[in-house]
Amino acid sequence: GIGGYTFEVIVKDDEYVATKTIEAWSEFFQSTKPLVGHTLGSPNTFSVQPEFNAQCVPQVMVATGHQAWGDPVNHPWTTGYQLSYASEALLWGAWIEANTEPGVVVAGLVMDNDFGLAYEQAFKDFADNSDHIASFEIVRHDPASATLTNEVTTLAATNPDVFISMTAGNPCVLAIQEAGRSGIIENAQAVFTPSVCKSIAAYMDPAGEDADGWYIVGGGIKDTTDAGYADDLWISYANQKLDEYGGDSSISLQGEGFANRGIVWEQVLRIAADLEGGINRTNIMLAQRGLLNFTHPALLDGIKMNLNGNEDAYFVEGSDISQYDLANRTWVQQGGTIDLSGLSPNCAWVPGEGC
Structure with missing residues (x-):
């Protein structure tokens, strides 16, 4: 494995109920001492963000585009991933x-x-x-x-x-x-x-x-179940590997985890492994926040991916604008891509009020 480690992944379904998110993570923090954690949904991520940051546990590449995850000063252990809302x-x-x-x-x-x-x-x-x-x-x-x-x-x-x-x-x-x-x-x-x-x-x-x-x-990301990308080298490879590993390439959310987020997570681990001290919580955050100009095969041409310390707290700041073609079961891009990399301001979120 990377850095000589094997990694155990534990998954619990919180049913998009924040109280269940809190219950699950209370158990994780007490019993498993996790290297990192990942949450899905804005309310769910908010519900446990204070505890992640208090315990200095990386809350990595959360599955929500809320702009509040771009707050490295107040919540340095939380990172977003996708285009912000x-x-x-x-x-x-x-x-x-x-x-x-x-x-x-x-x-x-x-x-x-x-x-x-x-x-x-x-x-x-x-x-x-x-x-x-x-x-x-x-x-x-x-x-x-x-x-x-x-x-x-x-x-x-x-x-x-x-x-x-x-x-x-x-x-x-x-x-x-x-x-x-x-x-x-x-x-x-x-x-x-x-x-x-x-x-x-x-x-x-x-x-x-x-x-x-x-x-x-569309966030500049290729959907692995989009017929328009059937001949895309990365998408076809990712779908093949998903099926080989016992996954289901017809489920686009599995493709999202493997072809989109998975390749970035692998790169973060490899960088962390090369830092002094190897793979640990601090090095994982350093690797994420120093991931500059990563070439991501699941992003459309012209969309950049990077973080830069406290200066740029959003991985993806570009997008396509597309229209759905039902007959061909594909999103058809309208014009070129738009990239605003490094231009999104950090967001210190106040619940009920905003940034």
């Missing part, structure tokens, strides 16, 4: 200004937690300073809601020119389907699904015919 919201706004007539009405379906607030705050700031956007109408939804009919129907009544789904998980599928039933897809100039719901197998396939034509700020 704040950057994504700015790119929504820039696209709207470039592709619609002035006076546009934007409707946002917002998950009612700090994850949704990250999107809402960033886009509201943009809209408030835009002469192009006439109004930004929002309806929040319970993260555990089994239906979004009432929420989307309320937004449809505002006759939006642009509809943005600011949610995650199964609500992404529900939002697409309800936008179809309510007439939003038919009447709006554009509909956006969030970057966290780019997976074709997990979100677009289950949404059915209503998935056609949706836009996405």
Whole structure:
């Protein structure tokens, strides 16, 4: 193994419930003395971030794009990974200004937690300073809601020119389907699904015919189940290895872990192994925060990946803007990629208020 070590991976399902995240990590901290930890979801990551930092345990490359993970001064042991929700919201706004007539009405379906607030705050700031956007109408939804009919129907009544789904998980599928039933897809100039719901197998396939034509700020990452990348050397290799190792290459979230995050984690471990003291918690953080201009085969051309100490706290700050082609089961990139590497400000997050 790397540095002469073998690594044991322990996985627990918190069901996207923050109290269960706390319970699981309380047990981990007491019984396993973990080298590192990883969490999925903004509320879940927030719930244990103080303990990770108090115990000096790396909370690495968390599976959430909240801008709060870009806070190396106050939370040095936590790192994000994907495009931040704040950057994504700015790119929504820039696209709207470039592709619609002035006076546009934007409707946002917002998950009612700090994850949704990250999107809402960033886009509201943009809209408030835009002469192009006439109004930004929002309806929040319970993260555990089994239906979004009432929420989307309320937004449809505002006759939006642009509809943005600011949610995650199964609500992404529900939002697409309800936008179809309510007439939003038919009447709006554009509909956006969030970057966290780019997976074709997990979100677009289950949404059915209503998935056609949706836009996405895709985070610059190739989906391993996207037919458009079937001949991509890295994607085809990663899918082959997934199946060889007993995984399932038809599940895009497995591809995300292996082909996207896994290769970066391997590189971090190799760098840490070469530092004085070898693989330990401190060297893992040094390796992450000094990972400059890493060439990542799962990123689109033109998208950079790096961290730089306290100066640049976000791995990925670029994206494609793509539109879903249902017939060919692929995201079709619209124009070139946009990269803002090193330009995102750090974020000292205040719960309920924002950066």
